[in-house]
Amino acid sequence: MSLLRSRNRHRETVELNITAFMNLMVILVPFLLITAVFSQVSILELNLPADGTAAAEPAEPELQLEITIRGTSIDVGDRGTGLLAVIENTPEGYDFDGLGSYLQQVKQRFPDKSDATLLLEPEISYQTLVAVMDRVRVIEQLNEGANQVVAYELFPEIAIGDAPVRN
Amino acid sequence: MRSSGRAARMDRHHKRHKRNVALNLVSLMDIFTILVFFLLVNSSEVQTLPNARDLELPESIAEQRPRETVVVMVTDSDLLVQGRSVALIADITSRNELIIPELKAELQRQSERMLRQSTQDDPLEREVTIMGDKEIPYSLLRRVMATATDADYGRLSLAVAQTTSDLRLAAFNSAGQ
Numbered sequence: 001m002s003l004l005r006s007r008n009r010h011r012e013t014v015e016l017n018i019t020a021f022m023n024l025m026v027i028l029v030p031f032l033l034i035t036a037v038f039s040q041v042s043i044l045e046l047n048l049p050a051d052g053t054a055a056a057e058p059a060e061p062e063l064q065l066e067i068t069i070r071g072t073s074i075d076v077g078d079r080g081t082g083l084l085a086v087i088e089n090t091p092e093g094y095d096f097d098g099l100g101s102y103l104q105q106v107k108q109r110f111p112d113k114s115d116a117t118l119l120l121e122p123e124i125s126y127q128t129l130v131a132v133m134d135r136v137r138v139i140e141q142l143n144e145g146a147n148q149v150v151a152y153e154l155f156p157e158i159a160i161g162d163a164p165v166r167n
Numbered sequence: 168m169r170s171s172g173r174a175a176r177m178d179r180h181h182k183r184h185k186r187n188v189a190l191n192l193v194s195l196m197d198i199f200t201i202l203v204f205f206l207l208v209n210s211s212e213v214q215t216l217p218n219a220r221d222l223e224l225p226e227s228i229a230e231q232r233p234r235e236t237v238v239v240m241v242t243d244s245d246l247l248v249q250g251r252s253v254a255l256i257a258d259i260t261s262r263n264e265l266i267i268p269e270l271k272a273e274l275q276r277q278s279e280r281m282l283r284q285s286t287q288d289d290p291l292e293r294e295v296t297i298m299g300d301k302e303i304p305y306s307l308l309r310r311v312m313a314t315a316t317d318a319d320y321g322r323l324s325l326a327v328a329q330t331t332s333d334l335r336l337a338a339f340n341s342a343g344q
Binding site (some may be wrong): 015021022025026028029036041042044047067121122123124125126127129133134137138140141147149154160 | 299303316
């Protein structure tokens with residue numbers, strides 16, 4: 001009895017012919033998976049001084065922030081007065097957090113300042129340059145109450161140059 | 168070939184149920200349909216930079232989207248402009264001059280082409296995006312940048328792979344708990 005009923009039920013079910021649709025899906029899914037981009041690319045803009053403005057700049061007496069990336073340390077200095085701080089490497093590498101907190105103090109003293117110059121030694125890797133640029137551009141702080149990370153702008157207009165040879 | 172008792176039993180079993188064989192594809196169809204729409208929407212975001220397969224971009228927390236510009240790629244073996252190889256890195260490092268002549272010639276050719284396409288004739292507004300491998304030294308990057316500036320490109324951008332900073336990740340994780 002139960003066998004008969006189940007057979008009848010199967011005869012009544014309408015078979016959808018989805019083979020063509022399935023074929024399409026089977027092709028489309030791997031194709032889209034391959035072409036899908038899961039890593040987002042973004043850009044960092046450089047603020048290169050144009051030929052005309054470069055000459056006029058030194059007339060300003062205010063702070064000219066220079067961050068020199070060396071093999072063993074990151075030096076923060078002012079073009080006019082000289083070295084402000086040397087952030088020595090930790091055993092793990094560059095002390096980016098130390099750089100960030102120091103630059104935050106500088107920003108508090110000069111709130112209107114928004115440009116900085118990065119000076120690099122020739123053998124510094126591109127990844128280090130980008131990591132330092134990140135720290136110079138913004139500082140991220142954890143807002144404990146809301147458990148949210150807030151990014152504060154530091155010196156987003158960054159120029160790049162060669163480090164002077166250390167004497 | 169004599170089949171074993173179990174095989175015979177299974178044969179009989181299969182014969183008995185042959186009539187009702189129907190693949191249940193409903194859930195598979197569901198997931199495929201969702202996946203297809205998800206991927207279609209995902210891929211519709213216009214990708215302005217070429218896929219960086221043979222180089223590893225440095226990681227950054229920058230959020231600015233890339234624009235449509237001339238792209239200079241610096242891998243560990245080749246120097247490419249708009250996907251076409253113009254010079255070998257070994258050749259460039261063996262010479263000691265600051266300007267890379269092949270790159271300069273190609274960039275000037277590109278800017279002439281761009282000029283015909285648009286009214287972008289102010290050299291300060293011309294832009295080049297540098298996609299460099301994260302291991303390349305600054306000495307090489309500096310020569311690429313100097314060449315781009317020398318070829319009258321006023322604006323330079325560095326392409327980076329976007330990541331989430333450790334602090335944000337920690338905040339996100341603690342929010343989930």
